[in-house]
Amino acid sequence: MTSFKRRDFLKWSGLSALPWLAGTTPLTAFAGTTPAKPVSKDSDAVYFINDGIFYKPADFLDKLQAIHAANPIERDAYAADGTMARLLQHFREITGKEAVIYMPTGTLANQLAIHVLGGSGTKAFVQETSHVYRDEGDAAQTLYNKRLVPLAPGRHYFSLEELKTSIAYHEQGEAFAVPGTVVSVETPVRRCDNRVFPVEELKKISDYCRKAGYKLHLDGARLHIAAAFTGIPVAQYAQYFDTVYMCLYKYLGATGGAVLCGDKAVIEPMHHLVKIHGGGIFTNWPGAAMALHHLQDIDTVLQQVKEKAAGLFPMLNNITGLEVQHLESGSNMSLVKVGAGIDTVKLGARLRKAHNIVFGQPREEDGRIILKINATLLRRDNKQIAAAFKDAVGFAKT
Amino acid sequence: MTSFKRRDFLKWSGLSALPWLAGTTPLTAFAGTTPAKPVSKDSDAVYFINDGIFYKPADFLDKLQAIHAANPIERDAYAADGTMARLLQHFREITGKEAVIYMPTGTLANQLAIHVLGGSGTKAFVQETSHVYRDEGDAAQTLYNKRLVPLAPGRHYFSLEELKTSIAYHEQGEAFAVPGTVVSVETPVRRCDNRVFPVEELKKISDYCRKAGYKLHLDGARLHIAAAFTGIPVAQYAQYFDTVYMCLYKYLGATGGAVLCGDKAVIEPMHHLVKIHGGGIFTNWPGAAMALHHLQDIDTVLQQVKEKAAGLFPMLNNITGLEVQHLESGSNMSLVKVGAGIDTVKLGARLRKAHNIVFGQPREEDGRIILKINATLLRRDNKQIAAAFKDAVGFAKT
C-alpha cells in the first residue's frame, strides 16, 4: 500500500540533468566542430556544479596511493584506531571539542546529536529549510522520538526572536508541555543556495540557549565553506554549539562518512547507538586517509578558491550574455543569468567537450544557472577559463 | 534538566478559574444577601461551562444504582464482556463499523488509529488546532513513529485543496519522500470554540482519500454534538472515515474511557497494542454502564438541548447588558458579551449561589464569556433561567 518514492539523490548533489556527463551521449549537435586539443582527464576538469572534488575511481586510487607513499595509511578496526584515529584527532583539534566519533552518514550524526542532546524532551527547533527537517526521511519522528518544529519557512536562518516566539507558543499553549530541549542550526544551507546563517544572530541564539538550558547542534556538513566565506573560523563556530557534525565527502574527497564532535558525555553513548543502528563498519581507512589529507589544507584551499573567483567573476561578466550574480549572505554559490540569445544546452556541452569545464543548466524557478566554486577551480588559469566561456558563448549563440 | 510542565488540564475542560465552585471559598462579597431558597443539589444545577454532565460522586452512585435496578450491570474482564460488550455493540451499530474496542483514553485511541492506519508511512496530516496535534504530549513523534504535518493554523478546518497542496509539498520536495498515509480530522474542534468541520469539505476529502489510498481518522470526541448541530447523523459521519474515536465521559457520564470503531483488520491488532501500552484495565463496568445508559438517548437529549437553547437565547438577549453571540460553524458553544457596567465575578457568583447556575468568566483574548449548552440545560425551565440571569445582572451592576 505504501510506496516509498526514492528521489534522485543526484539531483541534490548537482550532478544530474547534465546529459553530456555520460560518456556515451551522442552529441550530434556538435558535428563538424573540433576542440582545439583532446580533453580527457577528469583530474584536469573544472566543476562549477559541486562544493568539492568528487573523485572518479582512477583518480581516487591514484590519490590514495600518493597519500600512502608519503605517509603510510593504517587500517582501523571499527573506526577506533589507525589513520581514522588521526583523522578524528584532527577534528577534535579544529573544533576544540572533547570527543569525536565517526559515523557513516550525516543523517546518523544529525539524528543522534538531536536524540542524545534532547534526552526526554520531545521537541527540537530547526530551520524549515534544513537537511534535518526535509531530507532525512522523517527519521527524527520515526526512530528518534523527536518532534521537529520548523522555523523560518523558506529562509536560510531564524532570528532569536523567532525562536523564542516558537518556544513560547509550544511550551505555553499545549496541554502537556514538554520543553523542546534542542535547537539545530545548519550553515551554509543547501536548500537556500548555500547561504550562511548570520553569525551575529548565532551568537545571540547561543547565549540564549546556554542560559535557557537548550542544547545547540550544528549541522556543519559544509562548515569549512561557511568559514571561508564569512571569515569566522571553524573553531569559533564550534564554540557556539554543543555538538558539531562535519562531512567527509562533500569537499574532503572521501566516498562517504561524517564526524560528530562534542562533550565526552554526549559522544560516548553514541558508540553503542551507532552499533545498533548498523553504522559500525569493519574498517574505514580509504575515506579516513582521503579526508585527513584534504583536511590539512582545506582552509587554505578554500581561501584560494574564494580569491580566485574574485578575479574570475569580473572576467565572466565582461562576456556579453553572462551575468554572475552574487547572493546576499551567500558563500560558494552564485547564479548566472544567461542572455536570451544563448542556447544553454549548447553552452554547457561546448564547455564540457572543448574545455573540460562542467557548468550547469538553468534551474526551474528562475531560469538562472547555479555556479558553485570549489577546489577544482584551482586547476586552471582564470584567463583560460574566461576564454573558454567566451568561446562557448559564441558557439552557443542562436 | 528537562522539566515537564504539567498544565492545568481543568483549564481545558472549562472547570477552572471559577473560585466559587470550591465549597470552602468565602464569598464575603455576598454578605447580607439571601437567596430566595436554599440551593444545594448538584443534580439540579445548570452548567453553562461543559459539553455534558460531569457527575459528582453522590450523583454518580445514585445514578448507577438506578441503572442497575432497571437493568443489572454485569462486570467485564478486560473490556471483553458484560455490560461493556453491550456498550461496544451499541457503538458498532451507531457507527456502522465492523469492530470496536475500548481504550482508557482518547489519546490512546487517536494515536493507535493513526499508528495502525499509517503503517510504515511516516507522515499524518492533521489540523494545527487539533487535540492530536497540540494536546497529546507529542505522543505521535515520541512513541508512534509519525510526523504530524499541521494544516490550517488557527482554523477549525482545512480544505481539500490545502490538503493536496501540503501532500504535494512533502511528497515532491523531500529527498526521501515517504508518503503520509493518514489524514486525521477533529470535529467539533475544542480549540476552535467547538466549531464543526464543514461536511461538504469532509465529503470531498473522504472521496479524495479513498481514491488516493489515504486513510482517514475521525477524532469524534464530541461527535454527537457535531451531529446534533449539523443534522448529519453519527452514522453518516462515520462512513466518511476508516476509524472513528468517540469519548465516554465528555457527555456520556463515565469517569473516563474511549472507543475506537473501524474495520476488523484495523481494530484487531489494537488489543495487543492496548495491552502493551498499559491500557488493559481489569474491569470497567462503572463507566460502561453509565455511558451505555446515556448513549441510548443522547441524540434526543442533544436535540432537546438545541431546541431549548433556541428558545432561551432570545430571552437572555432581552436582558440589558447581555448579548449571546452565535459562532459561524458553531455547535453547542456561544459567546456572551457582557455590558460594561456589570461585574462578571459578582454575576457568576450570584448565579451559582442564588440560582445553582454555573456560568463562566470572560476569556483573555476577547473578554467574552464562553457559554456552552448541554444536558443540564434540560433541568430547568427557560423562564426560570432567564429570570435568574436577570436577577444576577441586576445584582452585579456596578
Added chain:
Amino acid sequence: MTSFKRRDFLKWSGLSALPWLAGTTPLTAFAGTTPAKPVSKDSDAVYFINDGIFYKPADFLDKLQAIHAANPIERDAYAADGTMARLLQHFREITGKEAVIYMPTGTLANQLAIHVLGGSGTKAFVQETSHVYRDEGDAAQTLYNKRLVPLAPGRHYFSLEELKTSIAYHEQGEAFAVPGTVVSVETPVRRCDNRVFPVEELKKISDYCRKAGYKLHLDGARLHIAAAFTGIPVAQYAQYFDTVYMCLYKYLGATGGAVLCGDKAVIEPMHHLVKIHGGGIFTNWPGAAMALHHLQDIDTVLQQVKEKAAGLFPMLNNITGLEVQHLESGSNMSLVKVGAGIDTVKLGARLRKAHNIVFGQPREEDGRIILKINATLLRRDNKQIAAAFKDAVGFAKT
C-alpha cells in the same frame, strides 16, 4: 498474517472454569437436594479462589456510598487531587518513598519503572516466572527498549549468585556489552503459587545492586500478602528497592489501577510518559475511594485472615478426604488434595449452592485444588465453614 491470540485473562485470576458461577447454569445434578436456607448475597460469600474481594456491581455501589457517607469522596482531575491525592499520600507513607504516581495498570507501572530506571542500558534482569517477563505482551522489547534477561526458570526466586553469574555472562561475553542497569523482583509470584521471594536473598541482592549501580524494581502487585505472611512490613520491603509498584484491585477493591512509588527524579518524568502512553484518565475517584478505604486496614485484615486460616485448616484436615497442603515459601495459597472417592465437581457445586462458598477445581498439573485465603474468609465462622466442607464432602462421595 499475524494473529494475536488474546488469552482468557480470567484463567489467570482464578475465576474461570467454575461453571456454577454463572447464574444460568442448570445444576440438574442437584435435583432433589434442598439447601438448609436460601443463599444469595455475594457479600456473604467466602471465596477460596481469589487474593481479595472482587465486588459485584451492587456491592461495589453500596460500599462506595457507605464510604462517601462517612467521608465525602472528592473527584480528581487526571489523578492529581481529591480523594486520589489522599490515596497517593497514603502510599507514599507506607512505602517511605518521595513520590508516587497513579497509573491505570500494573503493566504500565512495571514497564515505565524498568524503562526509566534503566536509562540507556539495554538489559533488565527478571524472574523467568514473573508477570513482567511472561504476562505483559513483550512490552519491554516492543515499546520500552529493554531486553529482559530471564533468571531462575520455573522458580519463584533467584539468588544473588545467579544474578551475578548472568550479569557476568552478558557483560563479558558479548561483542558490544551494554550493562543491564535494572533488576526487577516480583513477590509473591503468581506463576509460582504466590510463593514469596526469600527476604534474606533480597537483602543481599539489594546491597549488591546499590554497590554495583544497578537499580532495583519491585513488582509488589500483592505486596501486602507477602508482608502478612513473612512478617516483613511493606515499608521494609520498599526500602530495598528504588521503585515499588502496588496494585489497587487485587485486594483493595478497586476496578483497576496501580501506583508506583520512588524517588522524585524517577517518578516526575512519568507524568508525561503516562500521558503519551494513553494512561491519563479524566477522573478516577471510584477506584481511589475504594482502595483508600481498604488500604487503611489491609494489614490488620490480612493478619486476621492468616490467623483464621491457622484455625480453619486443621479442622478441614480432620475431614476424611481433604488434605490442605502448605507450600514452602508460600503465602496465602495452599493446595488441597481431595480423596479418590470424592467428585470435585459435586463438591464445588454443593459448597456454592448450599453454603455460598466458592472453591476451585483440580488443576491440570497435579490434580490438587488451589485454595487461596483472603478477606472474604472473615465473613463466616470457622466452624460453619468446616461444617459446610463436611456436608459437601459427604454429598460428593461417589
Added chain:
Amino acid sequence: MTSFKRRDFLKWSGLSALPWLAGTTPLTAFAGTTPAKPVSKDSDAVYFINDGIFYKPADFLDKLQAIHAANPIERDAYAADGTMARLLQHFREITGKEAVIYMPTGTLANQLAIHVLGGSGTKAFVQETSHVYRDEGDAAQTLYNKRLVPLAPGRHYFSLEELKTSIAYHEQGEAFAVPGTVVSVETPVRRCDNRVFPVEELKKISDYCRKAGYKLHLDGARLHIAAAFTGIPVAQYAQYFDTVYMCLYKYLGATGGAVLCGDKAVIEPMHHLVKIHGGGIFTNWPGAAMALHHLQDIDTVLQQVKEKAAGLFPMLNNITGLEVQHLESGSNMSLVKVGAGIDTVKLGARLRKAHNIVFGQPREEDGRIILKINATLLRRDNKQIAAAFKDAVGFAKT
C-alpha cells in the same frame, strides 16, 4: 551512570593477541637466527587465523587498480547504480531472490530482516550462540521491537522439535500471546567454531515455517564457506529462506558492507529504513568493485582451499608435536593440539618472521590453537608450508 563497554572487536575477527603482527614488536627471542630469505610482502603471507583475505592498504589499492584496468569501475550514487548495481545483480542471481539491497553492516541487514519479516509479531526465535543474539548490542529489543527467544544454548543449531517446543511454550503459556513470526538461522556459526547448521534439519524447519506462516531469515555472513564445506550451493540454501544476508568483507575483500536478498515486498521498504537508520552512504564503489571481483570465483577458490587443506593436514599431522583435529559439523576451521614440549609463542613468531605464515595462539578454554583456512592458503605450496611448520616446531622446542 551507564558505562558502555566497547569490546575489542578484533578479538572476534581473530586478529588480536598476536603481538608479532605489530611491526615494532621486539623479538629478542630470535636474536641470532636468520631466516633463509627476507619475507615482507603481505600479499605472499598465509593467514591461518581468518576466513578470507583482509587486504592491507597498499595491496587493496593495487588490487583495485588492476580490477579497474580490466573492467572500469563505475561510481554509484547511494548504492543504486554503477558497479554496485552489477554486484547486487550478481547476488540476486546466486541467491535466486527477487530483490537485493546494499547495507553498510550485517547488523543492519539482520535487524531489518527480522524487523520487516516479523511485522507486528513480537518474538523472533534465534540460536543462543548467534551474532544476532549476542553481538548486535541488543538492537532487536532496543530499536526494532522484537524479543529474541534464544534456542539451543551453547550449540550451533536447534532441531525442529526444539523450535516447536519453544513456540508452544511462548504461545500457549503467556497471558497475551503474540506469535513470534520470524525464525533466524546463522550458518556457519562463528561462536561455535564455524560449525554448520545441519541441512537436513534446516529443510524440516523451512518446511514447518512455510506451513506455519513463520518467516525464515538466514544470517549467511559466511555462507560461501558453509556451501564449500557442505556441498550445498548458496542457491539451495537461499531457497529455504525468505531473506538472506551475505557479507562483503569477511572473504570478499571489501572494507565493510552487506547485502540482503529477498522478495521485492520485503526489500523495497528497506530503502527508507536504511536511510533513516543512517546507512545511506554517498558512494560505495571501492567495496563494490572488490567484492564483485572476488564473488565471481569465490566458489572455485574455496573449493581449491578445501582440497588443498585435505592435502596439507596429513602432512602437518606427520610433524611430531602437531595434531590437526577436525570438528564435527565443522567447515573451514580446525583445532591444533600442540605437544607439551613446544613453546607456542616461539612457534608463532618463527612462522611469522621466517616464513610469513600467521598462526594463532592457544585459546583459553582448551589450550588448542584455532586453524582457519582461506584463500591465502593458495599462495604457497603445501610442501613449503609443511616444511615451515617443521622448521618452526623444531625451533620452538623447549
